[in-house]
Amino acid sequence: MVGKQLDIFFQTHFTQLEALNNKSKCSSFKCNYCGDQPDSWGQSIEHCENQLANHIVSTTECPNAPPAVHSAAHLLMKGKKPEASESSESVDTSSASQHPLPAKKHKIQSNLDSLVDCPMTEVQQNVTNRKLFKLIIHANLPFSVVDNIFLHDFTDELQPSFNVASCFTMTQTFLDSENSCVHLEMVDELASMQCTATILVDGWEDIMHHSVYGVAAAHVGKPSIILGLHNLTGHRGKAQKILNVTESCMANMGIVDASCALATVTDNSNVMKRFQTDFEKLHPWVIVSLDLSLFPPLSQYNCCGSHFWGGILKEAAKITGVLHSFKLNCGSQWYAVILLALSVEAH
Numbered sequence: 001m002v003g004k005q006l007d008i009f010f011q012t013h014f015t016q017l018e019a020l021n022n023k024s025k026c027s028s029f030k031c032n033y034c035g036d037q038p039d040s041w042g043q044s045i046e047h048c049e050n051q052l053a054n055h056i057v058s059t060t061e062c063p064n065a066p067p068a069v070h071s072a073a074h075l076l077m078k079g080k081k082p083e084a085s086e087s088s089e090s091v092d093t094s095s096a097s098q099h100p101l102p103a104k105k106h107k108i109q110s111n112l113d114s115l116v117d118c119p120m121t122e123v124q125q126n127v128t129n130r131k132l133f134k135l136i137i138h139a140n141l142p143f144s145v146v147d148n149i150f151l152h153d154f155t156d157e158l159q160p161s162f163n164v165a166s167c168f169t170m171t172q173t174f175l176d177s178e179n180s181c182v183h184l185e186m187v188d189e190l191a192s193m194q195c196t197a198t199i200l201v202d203g204w205e206d207i208m209h210h211s212v213y214g215v216a217a218a219h220v221g222k223p224s225i226i227l228g229l230h231n232l233t234g235h236r237g238k239a240q241k242i243l244n245v246t247e248s249c250m251a252n253m254g255i256v257d258a259s260c261a262l263a264t265v266t267d268n269s270n271v272m273k274r275f276q277t278d279f280e281k282l283h284p285w286v287i288v289s290l291d292l293s294l295f296p297p298l299s300q301y302n303c304c305g306s307h308f309w310g311g312i313l314k315e316a317a318k319i320t321g322v323l324h325s326f327k328l329n330c331g332s333q334w335y336a337v338i339l340l341a342l343s344v345e346a347h
């Protein structure tokens with residue numbers, strides 16, 4: 001900038017051009033490494049907002065600068081926020097007895113519990129690791145994130161005695177344990193739905209063109225429960241197989257004789273119509289012949305013989321100007337069944 005001593009880094013790696021004749025009064029510089037090359041970013045760079053340092057930092061913008069110069073640019077950028085380095089020093093030097101927070105609270109300390117780090121019990125460790133596990137699942141993170149040094153740095157800052165579970169423990173113990181917990185919770189939930197749930201059966205193709213069928217139980221005001229997901233490639237178009245899968249999905253979730261079901265909903269393909277007939281024979285009280293497209297509020301939508309929500313979505317998309325449409329094939333088998341469950345909840 002004008003009037004300021006130019007940083008030695010810029011003096012070394014850039015050549016000053018004439019001062020810009022604009023309001024910012026920033027000078028422009030030429031990169032010593034790529035400034036003379038045609039079509040180069042470094043021909044003329046305005047010296048403001050870290051643009052010079054960013055140029056050298058970027059190995060794509062400035063490929064000719066030696067690695068040491070790239071590193072120097074990074075160091076320069078790091079030094080732009082000195083309070084960050086101060087706080088990182090405090091991370092290194094602070095011990096458990098130096099936590100400033102309890103001292104700020106003007107409470108009478110009856111003991112040193114809030115000043116020293118109490119080791120976590122095994123139960124506390126497990127509870128905390130389980131919560132971390134849920135975060136990993138919900139945020140769609142890889143399990144390898146538990147080995148991330150920054151996560152360890154974070155937990156050390158919060159609670160030095162907490163040991164983050166290993167990737168192996170997460171993928172084996174916690175995953176299996178949590179799966180069982182959720183399963184049992186769902187079984188209880190389904191048992192409480194005495195003839196009030198709607199069984200959704202739907203099929204789709206994943207990106208590998210596998211024929212996948214999902215079975216879910218929907219209930220007004222409650223999240224849908226996924227009963228099962230089966231790959232029926234090779235059995236495509238056989239109503240009996242879909243019926244078997246539906247029955248086995250319900251059996252796996254502890255549902256005896258479709259006791260939770262009030263109705264079952266499928267699309268209107270011929271296979272599914274056959275499935276509905278077979279399902280009705282097995283469970284005569286369940287409402288199966290639900291041609292939703294004939295239901296008056298929905299009759300205005302073009303159902304295309306299948307997936308009646310698609311018609312509604314198209315209308316909504318037209319109104320809101322959404323240009324994207326659904327992919328025909330879903331990348332993940334589970335993703336589609338999750339979408340199925342969420343769409344029920346949303347409507």
Ligand SMILES: [Zn+2]
Nearest residue numbers: 031034042062
């Ligand atoms: Zn350059």
